[in-house]
Amino acid sequence: MIENKYYQWYVNIIQNAISQQRVKKINTYEKHHIIPDSLGGLNNKDNLVLLTFKEHFVCHHLLTKFTVNRDRSKMIFAFWSMSNKWGRKNTTYRITSNVYARLKEEVATLISKNNTGKSHPVTDETRKLISESKLGNKNPMHGKAAPNRGIMRPGVGGRKKGTAWSESERVSRLIQRSQPGYYDYLKNPQRGKKISESTKGRLGAADGKQWVNNGLVETYAYTCPPGYILGRLPRLQTNKQGMKWYNNGTVNRQFKDNLVEQGFIRGRISKKQ
Incomplete structure (x- = not known):
């Protein structure tokens, strides 16, 4: 704790409130721990004081200004909590955008610092439990058709129908697909077998x-x-209109009467033996 000007302002607000011998009134005063309970303060009469809504808010703000180290972290989180619920309880005071922004940055920094170096790995046992919890009738989609079955996507990659690839997208996709080994997974015989086995006995969409x-x-x-x-x-088939069969003794082809190639005669060769 640092006995700076913020500490003195805090003390002055507390002493002024005590000297007035205030009586608890609904929508007028709130109880405040002079020494916060998270810092070891007791929940008794000597450590409690009645403050107005504004005084209570300002005191919690001041507590972040003269506490240090871990105690300051606790006061920052306490003030952050109060700041977020203040507007739902009281309308006589509003936190300024600058105060909120600074407080938000400090809270984010503290959370990041507290989580640095920590990891929460998922064990194989946990993975198995998660998997088993979704099997069979436990899965809400078990036995049901996909909600989008039979519905065509609006366009490439889910884009709105008619939307074209941008030039940068085309270049990006081309580079990605031209990388060595990009299509190797298609050559894996186990992939084809797995797909085949998974579709056996299943009714097709048609x-x-x-x-x-x-x-x-x-x-x-x-x-x-x-x-x-x-x-x-x-x-x-408009491109076939007016065409007739011709042959050259070896193959059959179709021509229009005025475009017959040399060596072809009218009619088809039967391929039946």
């Missing part, structure tokens, strides 16, 4: 579905909706 159309659009469904008929919409 099992039981069939194509239906209403003359304008087509879709994949288990049952034919009203206004739809079975089958897909016809594919109009």
